[in-house]
Amino acid sequence: VPGTEEAESHLGADEIELGMGIHNEPGNQRLKPLPQLSKLVDQMLTMLISTTDKERSFVPFQNDGTDEVVLMVNNLGAVSELEMGAIAGEAVSWLKNHNFKTRRVLVGTYMTSLNMPGFSLTLHLLPRPNSTDGLSASKLLELLDEPTEAPGWKWHARSEPSFADVDASTESETKLGTESSVSLRAEDPKVFIEAIKRAAEDVIAAEPEITRQDQIAGDGDAGLTLKAGAEGVLKAITDGRLSGEDVISSAMTLAEVVDERMGGTSGALYSIFLSALAKGLKDVAASSSAADLAVWAKTSASALNTLQKYTRARPPSRTLIDPLTAFVEALPNGLLGAVDAAKRAAEETKKLPAKAGRAAYVNQDDLAKANVPDPGTFGVAVIVAGLAGVEGPKA
Secondary structure: OOOOOOOOOOOOOOEEEEEOOOOOOOOOEEEEEOOHHHHHHHHHHHHOOOOOOOOOOOOOOOOOOOOEEEEEEEEOOOHHHHHHHHHHHHHHHHHHOOOOOOEEEEEEEOOOOOOOEEEEEEEEEOOOOOOOOOOOHHHHHHOOOOOOOOOOOOOOOOOOOOOOOOOHHHHHHHHHOOOOOOOOOOOOOHHHHHHHHHHHHHHHHHHHHHHHHHHHHHHHHHHHHHHHHHHEEEHHHHOOOOOOOHHHHHHHHHHHHHHHHHHEEEEEHHHHHHHHHHHHHHOOOOOOOEEEEHHHEEEEEEHHHHOOOOOOOOOOOOOOHHHHHHHHHHHHHOOHHHHHHHHHHHHHHHOOOOOHHHHHHHOHHHHHHOOOOOHHHHHHHHHHHHHHHHOOOOO
């Protein structure tokens, strides 16, 4: 209440109260630990549509697939737009999966409890086609869709929510093609898989350090982004999607995995490089019996050339392009030397001003004092060191 001393929350950091009143009246239960959003929405909507409790069941839902509703997701004061979108998405999906037809969705701050960090869900059951009581469903929707200048009423889409249905039978056609009539074997298929597995595990182990660096030089998500990609790679190995018997298919699978799991600019760059690497391997397959060092050097150079068409970053840029370029250029002379070159390039970024990427927006004087490498370059160095089975870059 305005004018009173600020009080401590009666809820723990890992608790949520379900059913609180708009004036902070106690709810009907507390949930601990915090449930997943999907489970919370499920519990709330299940309570709303239940007709088994005569003490609180006032709306005649049939729950037979014929119910048409308007959904309102209300911000009680302190929930972000991003979180409201997630809540609305979960609620709409739940209604669809339970055979409700959602005719409209209203999401916004309609009624608050000052700055309460919470939300409410409301369902308006529309009249059935044969109903003679009051206004028809079409008329109610027409009135709901009428333009208004009321400042407290947020605009909403005057249409039903849409869903993108994916046909599982054609899903593979929308992804990067992993099948090819041409194949190319690794020199040692077992060593090939072991190297990829080791690199992925090294990235996961390095996540805290990469995150620390990115909290200084970026937006703090580089470590988690790389970790997500590495976990996807390990799953692909477990699922048998990677094989040293066909490095072309494996490179395409890696491109697909990082594209799906990593996101962001770095995910796109890795995916482009790996896709181009697969193409290069396919181009040389006819003239090569196995992917040896010479093949990897040639195709990596081709992949880097393709990648440079999609980014203006060139060494020295304090981006992942720096160690990647150093690695590719040194690879014809040996893997270990190429790894050393990549690690040196990553280390050199401590002294460089950022010319591209998120770090370009960070205060450059503060960045120089922090004396940290670019986290993306550190990640590349970790990966190539893992592939070679040698010690990674120094923090």
